[in-house]
Amino acid sequence: AGWRWGLSAEHRAALGMPHCGPQNSGDFALQRLCLGYANGDDSHFSGIEAYGEVGGLDAALLGPLGQLLEKLEHWQHVLVEFLVPGRWGEAARNLLTDFFSASDDDDEALLQNLEEALRQWLEDCAAAGFDEALPLAVFRGAWLEMLDAPDLGRSFLGGGVTFCTLLPMRAVPYPLVCLLGMNEGDYPRRSPRPDFDLMALPGMARPGDRSRRDDDRYLMLEALLAARQEIYVSWAGRDQRNNHERAPSLLVAQLREAIRDGWPLALEERTFEHPLQPFSPDYLSGKPGLRTWAREWYPSPHSAPENTALPDPAEVTPRSIRELLEFFRLPARAFYRQRLRTDFNEEDPAEEDDEPFTLDSLETYHLLEDLLRAAEKNGPDRVAERARAQQRGGRYPLAGMAARTAAALLDDITPVLTVWQEIRMEWAAAPQRQAITHAHGRILLEDWLPTLHQNSAGDLAFVQLRASRLLNKESQKPEGDKLAALWLQQLLANAVGLRCDGIVVGRDVLVRAAPPPPGAMAALDDLLDLWQEGLCEPLPVTLKTALVSLQGKNPAPIYDGNDHLPGEVRKNLNLFRDYPDFAALSSARTGLQRRGFAEYAAALYRPFADWLETLEWQAHP
Known part of the structure; x- marks a missing residue:
């Protein structure tokens, strides 16, 4: 709902930032949630944009959230005051009551310790006759120090494992x-020693002066004498960056030399080198001294060998155009998502730590996409209203930066909407949507084609509005991965007997695509055959890397990346698991025919690459 920082406008003013206003504060988000629950989405009232994601049983969370904000606001005022010890004791107990409730024995013990520490501090203040007003920082430090103070009444070394210096x-x-x-x-x-320490000067040392290095030598001997049955010494034996061998402490080296002089074989028998990673095969090899209790690293006795393809799915499951597009772009990711129902690319829910004063490229894309969808649904005249709704929803930077952001977005989208209106005047939406059902092998494709548009001559076309830039900055040609969806839609339309043009209005250019050639049905069936193969194992090929390879260029930088380009493998952990670099990708062989990257690139993407060469595009005025 847009809560980024601060409880309210008053809280921000107390922090010295009165000009930030209420946008993206806790009170701002709560009002959006309540209005969305009361009036539904796509509504606003008194400058508040509704957030309609809360409904049904989830609405019961709004009450506790409101109570939390109210208590935080109350304590924000209380904790800035200077209070005498008795008042601080009362406030501390009320704070614990407001925010904490024991759910197990550990919580109960912690709350009791906090109460005992507070009681002891109040008794000490009373015994000293101290009754002056204190700020929060002083009270907090004194209270928590009492909590951490050692209890001399406890038994020394009562058992178990003792950690000490x-x-x-x-x-x-x-x-x-x-x-x-x-x-x-x-x-x-x-x-x-600091420069002003006179004891560090030559000739200033006296008998009895402490020397930590000498103490540590003596401590090493004491540790050896303290061990009644066994002593265990560990050190980082290899560098974590280059795996070069690293020497132990000088005292450990001297101990090892003494053991080697007296018992040469005993030293080797009692020295163990542990692998760095917990999943190292050495831990499972049965070598003396190496063992692991992590059951998940042990291979199942019935597990299949690595790099073994799965059999074809037992049931023919209807597939969608979205799944076909996912396979076409990244076959390896489609294998994990569609066959294994898993994905290694979990989105990081962490929020930004810094307040944004400008929009990054991704957020700009999302905002433009939202504006374009509003133009498609309600017409270009409603785009300005949608921009105001975005601002009311807290999606823009704070204060005066919001108006500048809205103006920049509208300036950026105006040429796109101008071209879009001209295209819509030529191509009107068809009255009915077209369903598609296409079966080939064990692939059953069932879905609806996107809305078709028809001109006065009766020709059909896919007309799409995109918020992304379609031209590659270096080649000044349309980027294939951004037009893959249009290519597949034209193939599927051709499969049901419809010859459709393609028109894409991007952020920078207008792209036109002629209908596929007569042999498009064979290209679709070949694609479905490869899809069926890709549901059994991750194929060693990707769309972007394959297109560069088909152009006769070096595809390795596209896959591996460099200082300026992240690379496909860095963006997708599904790829990294099986093909961590281009060398692994190009050397892999999969399928019954044991094909590699070059063969899959030609079979899967050659028709698409030829189609890209037939495109026509024109920059926006």
């Missing part, structure tokens, strides 16, 4: 002593 003359016998992180440079520890 060794100190001189504190050695206590243990059955097992573990020394962790004994890396070179980390132990013995360095003790840098």
